[in-house]
Amino acid sequence: MNKPASEIENTINSSRSSPRKSKNQFLRKLSSCSQKLSIYILALFVVFLILIQIRSLQTLPASPWDVVHQWEKIVANSCLSSFHESGVKELKAMASKLREAVTFLPLKDLRYANVAMRGHTWFMSSMYDVHEEGEVQYQQFPTKSSGGRVLCYKGRDTHDGSWNSYALAWPEALPHNATLMDGITFVSYNHYDYYNIWHGLSAMMPFVGWHIKSQCAVPKRWILYHWGELRTSMAPWVETILEATFGAPLDIEKFDGIYRNESDDYDSPACFEEAVVMRHNEGGMSREKRMEVYDLMRCKSRMFCNVSSRSGKGLNIGMTMLMRDGGRSYKNASAVIGIFEKECRKVEGCRLMVQYPHNLTFCEQVKLMSLTDIVISAHGAQLSNMILMDRNSSVMELFPKGWLELAGVGQYVHHWLASWSGMKHQGAWRDPVGDPCPFPETDRRCMSVFKNGRIGHNETYFSEWAKNVLNEVKLRKVNGDVSKSPVSGLCGCM
Numbered sequence: 271m272n273k274p275a276s277e278i279e280n281t282i283n284s285s286r287s288s289p290r291k292s293k294n295q296f297l298r299k300l301s302s303c304s305q306k307l308s309i310y311i312l313a314l315f316v317v318f319l320i321l322i323q324i325r326s327l328q329t330l331p332a333s334p335w336d337v338v339h340q341w342e343k344i345v346a347n348s349c350l351s352s353f354h355e356s357g358v359k360e361l362k363a364m365a366s367k368l369r370e371a372v373t374f375l376p377l378k379d380l381r382y383a384n385v386a387m388r389g390h391t392w393f394m395s396s397m398y399d400v401h402e403e404g405e406v407q408y409q410q411f412p413t414k415s416s417g418g419r420v421l422c423y424k425g426r427d428t429h430d431g432s433w434n435s436y437a438l439a440w441p442e443a444l445p446h447n448a449t450l451m452d453g454i455t456f457v458s459y460n461h462y463d464y465y466n467i468w469h470g471l472s473a474m475m476p477f478v479g480w481h482i483k484s485q486c487a488v489p490k491r492w493i494l495y496h497w498g499e500l501r502t503s504m505a506p507w508v509e510t511i512l513e514a515t516f517g518a519p520l521d522i523e524k525f526d527g528i529y530r531n532e533s534d535d536y537d538s539p540a541c542f543e544e545a546v547v548m549r550h551n552e553g554g555m556s557r558e559k560r561m562e563v564y565d566l567m568r569c570k571s572r573m574f575c576n577v578s579s580r581s582g583k584g585l586n587i588g589m590t591m592l593m594r595d596g597g598r599s600y601k602n603a604s605a606v607i608g609i610f611e612k613e614c615r616k617v618e619g620c621r622l623m624v625q626y627p628h629n630l631t632f633c634e635q636v637k638l639m640s641l642t643d644i645v646i647s648a649h650g651a652q653l654s655n656m657i658l659m660d661r662n663s664s665v666m667e668l669f670p671k672g673w674l675e676l677a678g679v680g681q682y683v684h685h686w687l688a689s690w691s692g693m694k695h696q697g698a699w700r701d702p703v704g705d706p707c708p709f710p711e712t713d714r715r716c717m718s719v720f721k722n723g724r725i726g727h728n729e730t731y732f733s734e735w736a737k738n739v740l741n742e743v744k745l746r747k748v749n750g751d752v753s754k755s756p757v758s759g760l761c762g763c764m
């Protein structure tokens with residue numbers, strides 16, 4: 271959460287604007303092309319009509335099609351025989367040239383180091399993304415635009431992304447010693463950290479968008495890059511939610527089976543029958559598309575954990591406090607719990623649950639959140655669990671002193687996640703009291719003091735806040751706005 275999140279927003283904004291611009295240019299060109307095309311078709315049609323007229327006046331020896339067929343025969347007879355003699359040899363020579371022409375470029379392009387997250391980024395910088403309005407941005411190989419070429423990597427370096435490289439090659443002319451890996455390969459680019467749940471989830475969610483878009487096709491393996499450096503693991507919570515979503519444990523590629531000569535740093539290439547590359551997180555996706563993604567992850571997680579829908583007898587409101595140890599824990603946890611418990615008790619059907627997520631399994635968290643309408647928590651990774659609540663549920667977030675002034679836009683990630691997953695962020699409480707900082711309080715160096723500060727309480731404020739949120743949730747439930755759990759085992763994925 272402490273990453274310079276201004277960059278996060280930059281990515282989202284820039285990746286939204288630039289493809290749109292190029293798309294407009296493309297549309298303009300297309301429309302001028304299509305004007306020309308329609309004139310051309312019209313002219314062709316007139317010529318055709320004239321031909322038919324002529325034919326009906328005089329009797330031609332054959333229809334225009336017969337003429338075409340005769341011409342084809344002549345061409346074939348004069349060309350084919352000699353072709354058969356030398357053709358095979360030439361083809362082989364050509365394939366060998368194509369094989370040698372495959373050029374590997376560094377995965378991390380240092381020319382774009384200062385705009386690493388913008389536009390086509392510094393990762394595979396010569397490639398452009400497919401982007402339809404409101405949809406996930408991705409690259410796919412092979413496609414028409416890759417000329418039918420597949421993606422190849424020499425990509426196992428874990429320290430410097432400019433040592434790893436990529437290339438496109440025709441499947442008939444793969445580079446020497448290449449291994450073709452079958453099935454679909456997901457390639458992720460993450461500018462931050464796969465162990466940070468928020469950043470990990472952000473990097474992974476576009477694959478779920480692609481999965482929905484492509485009739486729920488599933489990957490055979492995953493390749494994870496950070497600045498072009500290979501990574502082979504991620505936060506267990508993220509890995510498990512992906513396992514639930516895609517229906518199989520993740521096979522994260524290490525390139526162990528690919529030949530490498532350590533003495534001369536020679537790496538054999540690995541090529542992929544089909545590859546999907548993501549480097550823009552949720553950038554470019556509309557709010558609806560993002561909600562579809564989280565709906566699917568929620569539904570699949572509940573299925574994976576055998577969590578059934580809540581029994582619907584009478585009004586029941588789940589209020590859950592997700593607790594932390596150490597950094598950003600409460601100064602007086604029992605006092606904070608007491609305040610929310612008191613408010614909960616005043617509302618019929620309300621039940622308060624208090625849990626430390628770090629000692630719950632993934633499925634225990636899924637179960638807990640399926641029973642939760644209001645989650646109360648300090649800012650932190652555990653809040654990513656919000657996506658597992660029913661849609662329209664509420665989030666109440668608490669911050670230690672100093673975050674508002676010093677933490678940058680990264681402090682709003684849970685506002686964004688709530689909006690993207692269809693939840694209601696009900697505001698944040700910011701502790702006015704904190705540990706003393708040896709510098710002036712607006713000095714950036716104070717962030718190291720405040721970052722993991724502990725959180726106090728204000729009984730008046732908390733009571734009022736909880737009362738309002740509880741009333742809103744109660745009203746919504748009484749009015750029958752209750753999200754239903756999945757009806758089929760497919761969670762809407764066909």
Ligand SMILES: *[C@@H]1O[C@H](CO)[C@@H](O)[C@H](O)[C@H]1NC(C)=O
Pocket residue numbers: 446447529536538
């Ligand atoms: C190709 O790979 C094999 C092992 O699979 C290795 O012995 C051989 O040296 C490699 N050839 C080249 C040109 O690197």
Ligand SMILES: *[C@@H]1O[C@H](CO)[C@@H](O)[C@H](O)[C@H]1NC(C)=O
Pocket residue numbers: 531532533534
């Ligand atoms: C590995 O590289 C060294 C140095 O270039 C070379 O002498 C050796 O033959 C290579 N080994 C293989 C199996 O290609």
Ligand SMILES: *[C@@H]1O[C@H](CO)[C@@H](O)[C@H](O)[C@H]1NC(C)=O
Pocket residue numbers: 574575576633
């Ligand atoms: C869910 O139920 C299935 C079949 O009843 C079982 O095989 C599976 O282990 C259960 N999963 C969990 C997480 O309990």
Ligand SMILES: *[C@@H]1O[C@H](CO)[C@@H](O)[C@H](O)[C@H]1NC(C)=O
Pocket residue numbers: 602604605608
């Ligand atoms: C915590 O709060 C409770 C209830 O307000 C109070 O009784 C207790 O003394 C407090 N504990 C500390 C260590 O301040």
Ligand SMILES: *[C@@H]1O[C@H](CO)[C@@H](O)[C@H](O)[C@H]1NC(C)=O
Pocket residue numbers: 595626629
């Ligand atoms: C969970 O962790 C908290 C704090 O780390 C601890 O106090 C509590 O006893 C644990 N609960 C269980 C059920 O293990």
Ligand SMILES: *[C@@H]1O[C@H](CO)[C@@H](O)[C@H](O)[C@H]1NC(C)=O
Pocket residue numbers: 702728729730731
């Ligand atoms: C506690 O919250 C109330 C209501 O927002 C506010 O009026 C009061 O000043 C706060 N008390 C402290 C000590 O900050």
Ligand SMILES: *[C@@H]1O[C@H](CO)[C@@H](O)[C@H](O)[C@H]1NC(C)=O
Pocket residue numbers: 661662751752753
């Ligand atoms: C969420 O609330 C909005 C209005 O506040 C409502 O239109 C929508 O149907 C609700 N969605 C679900 C899934 O309950």
